[in-house]
Amino acid sequence: MSDWLSPADFQAFLLSLRIAGISVLVSLPAALAIGWLLSRRRFPGRILVEAMLFLPLTLPPVVTGYALLVLLGRNGLFGGWLESIGIVVAFRWTGAVIAAALMGFPLLTLSARVAFDNVDQRLESAAETLGAGPWRRFLTIVLPLSAGGIAAGCVLAFARAFGEFGATISFVSNIPGETRTLPIAIYELMNVPGGDAGVVRLSVLSLVVAFAATLVAAVLGGRLWGSRRRA
């Protein structure tokens, strides 16, 4: 691999994988919680929550990145306070994780919500008559029966995070080994004379990852529909 890719490009590839993977893991609990609320509860402000959920998809990513800078940057609204307790995210890979998590969050939450919608609620009432409390019902009935759809959502969110560019570069800039992800490396190579070959190589790599992800998501999503058949 490193014969084909330069060490710097390989580093960018690994960094992108790591940032995308961690961003999915950290956003999963909140995505499941909000997905479940949207699927099962009617509450005031529900429409507002749904609209806000779509914001990262509809807003120009550079605006999202700027908002993150204003909120979490060193001189930002919460950045100074975070720094005082030892947490700095601006221009760090952790900041790239936050940007990637935010951009993947709508896909993850909406997939979870659809997966929960597809669980037959009559099975939950059956479990309730058998003495299962809410957590047991969620862990033994809802989660296993929606696992395919949630996994598909994870893969989509991963792919979205892997390709994240706008919010990342405006929030954490381009620091090799820290925030120089694959898309940022491609952008950088495009601006370097003679970088065309590198652009092609990294673009092919991105294509492979993106295609594999959508393929896996489709297969997992298919399993979700298969598992809907009720006993």
Place this chain on the structure above:
Amino acid sequence: MLEVSIRHRYEDARLDISFNSEAQSIALFGDSGAGKTSVLDAIAGLLKPDAGRIALDGRIWFDSALSLSVPVRERAVGYVFQDGRLFPHMSVLANLLYGPRSRGGNHSLDHHGLDEIVDLLALASLLTRRPATLSGGERQRVAIGRALLAEPRILLLDEPMTGLHHEARLDVLEHLQRLRERRLVTMLLVSHQALEVAALADEVILLGDGLVSGQCEVDLFARDRSQTNPAMARANR
């Protein structure tokens, strides 16, 4: 003793049902749309009536005058749904043990009562299978076993033989008769089939249009039916 007195208003229908029964096996008999399943749902706690009172053997489960409604999972009902509702992602054994495990019971295979129920309902050869691979009659037997293993105070049976073909129907009927003879638990059967009611109940509550239209011993019910229904007369001969 089962005491039911519920009033509930739907968008397009009303339910006003009151009856008491001390029978071991009670049937709610009536056409579809008569409110039979709503009564079971109210007893299980899945439907909260607008007003009324539900009590079993002196334990009050619902009383609108006292603003009392015992949560579903504390009522200890065994509900056999019309559509089975087995958990599709679990084996038959895991389905059977779901109740005991939910109540923090013994997780092992030799759970108290498991062998007895497996034997009673002839489930031994099905334990490792998934619900999707079972026949309709097998599924209902598993659903009955699962409800019984939750150690219910009352077994609610919602049209347990509807939708089954003839042989499966007889198979489930035979197992329910065995269960009734064992007198393990009070049974409340919902059915629109007079034959099933005659075969399984001690006492019959007649429902129509959301109201109780009569209550009688099963002998009287069967005699009454046989006079008006030739098919019933042949079956009873």
